[in-house]
Amino acid sequence: AAEKGLKDYYRNYFTVGVAVNMAAIQGAEADLIKKEFNSITAENDMKMGPIHPQENVYDWSRADAIVDFAVKNKIRIRGHNLLWHTQAPAWMFKDSEGNQVSKAVLLARLKDHITTVVNRYKGKIYAWDVVNEAIDDNKDTYFRNTLWYKICGEDFIAKAFEYAHAADPSAALYYNDYNSEDEVKREKIYKLCKSLKDAGVPIHGIGLQGHWKLNDPSPEMLRKALDRYASLGLKLQVTELDITVRTRFKPGAPALPADSGLTPALAQQQADRYAEIFKILREYKGVITNVTFWNVSDKHSWLDLRRGGLAGGAAAGEVTSRKIVKAYPLLFDEQLGRKKAYWSVVNF
Ligand code: XIL
Numbered sequence: 001a002a003e004k005g006l007k008d009y010y011r012n013y014f015t016v017g018v019a020v021n022m023a024a025i026q027g028a029e030a031d032l033i034k035k036e037f038n039s040i041t042a043e044n045d046m047k048m049g050p051i052h053p054q055e056n057v058y059d060w061s062r063a064d065a066i067v068d069f070a071v072k073n074k075i076r077i078r079g080h081n082l083l084w085h086t087q088a089p090a091w092m093f094k095d096s097e098g099n100q101v102s103k104a105v106l107l108a109r110l111k112d113h114i115t116t117v118v119n120r121y122k123g124k125i126y127a128w129d130v131v132n133e134a135i136d137d138n139k140d141t142y143f144r145n146t147l148w149y150k151i152c153g154e155d156f157i158a159k160a161f162e163y164a165h166a167a168d169p170s171a172a173l174y175y176n177d178y179n180s181e182d183e184v185k186r187e188k189i190y191k192l193c194k195s196l197k198d199a200g201v202p203i204h205g206i207g208l209q210g211h212w213k214l215n216d217p218s219p220e221m222l223r224k225a226l227d228r229y230a231s232l233g234l235k236l237q238v239t240e241l242d243i244t245v246r247t248r249f250k251p252g253a254p255a256l257p258a259d260s261g262l263t264p265a266l267a268q269q270q271a272d273r274y275a276e277i278f279k280i281l282r283e284y285k286g287v288i289t290n291v292t293f294w295n296v297s298d299k300h301s302w303l304d305l306r307r308g309g310l311a312g313g314a315a316a317g318e319v320t321s322r323k324i325v326k327a328y329p330l331l332f333d334e335q336l337g338r339k340k341a342y343w344s345v346v347n348f
Pocket of ligand 1: 043044132209240302
């Protein structure tokens with residue numbers, strides 16, 4: 001019999017996915033993906049900017065390649081994402097004179113975008129992250145003050161779900177966000193999803209991105225969030241899981257020490273943390289339907305060397321004065337080998 005992969009260990013719980021770019025669907029990484037995963041998400045290539053760079057101009061090349069790879073290998077596909085404030089093309093919000101468009105124009109463009117993209121992959125993409133990160137992190141503010149919000153008010157959220165549902169009534173539609181375990185943000189996400197559901201808007205699930213750390217969120221916070229969201233009768237997915245071994249950068253904090261690699265002590269802490277998290281995720285059998293890792297291996301993580309981001313702690317212009325700082329957040333090492341964390345996830 002073939003060697004088991006993550007997807008086989010978790011067959012009775014949820015599908016196990018991975019975020020990919022063009023490099024990951026070729027060569028050794030592609031082989032690893034076929035063995036370990038049964039769900040795939042495009043890391044960037046289905047976002048509005050990359051796929052719809054100009055009005056009436058779509059670039060399907062990379063998204064099509066990812067979809068073809070998945071279909072050929074019988075891997076399920078999550079679509080990510082239909083609306084976000086980041087990686088949204090500038091033209092979307094401007095008229096030909098460079099002035100900001102009206103709400104009516106912006107919603108018409110949004111409808112065209114969502115209808116075209118969802119329709120192209122109808123029957124192939126089973127779930128979409130429809131709206132990404134619309135809730136603000138600041139405790140006194142409900143919605144993030146993006147161009148979408150400034151121009152449309154909160155209406156763009158319900159509209160996005162309606163457009164997606166009209167284009168593919170069979171697709172499962174998700175609201176997706178990070179820090180979803182934080183009590184204040186959790187209640188805002190809950191409130192939004194509840195109001196959408198109560199209003200009859202076609203929303204089917206909540207995505208918890210899962211960009212987590214060794215000690216955050218606590219098991220208690222995670223369970224509370226999962227319970228709270230599940231009480232809405234929506235499906236839950238962990239859409240972008242990684243567990244960095246580096247602490248969050250704070251402006252003004254001293255430089256991180258030179259990257260000494262994933263030491264045995266850090267590898268063990270990470271393995272224990274992964275075990276703790278997956279134990280909790282298994283408790284939600286039937287509610288959590290997918291867990292997706294954000295990138296394949298520690299060879300490449302979006303967290304590596306981010307300026308001011310989770311892993312790097314390097315301010316703009318400072319990068320060259322430091323050793324490369326890596327996050328080592330995934331289950332496979334830089335040579336694509338299974339890490340200690342891998343075994344802690346599958347031994348249960
Ligand atoms: C990230 C990609 O991994 C990066 O390559 C890109 O530069 C920025 O976006 N939340 C999301 C994802 O919903 O789309 C983001 O992906 C990570 C944070």
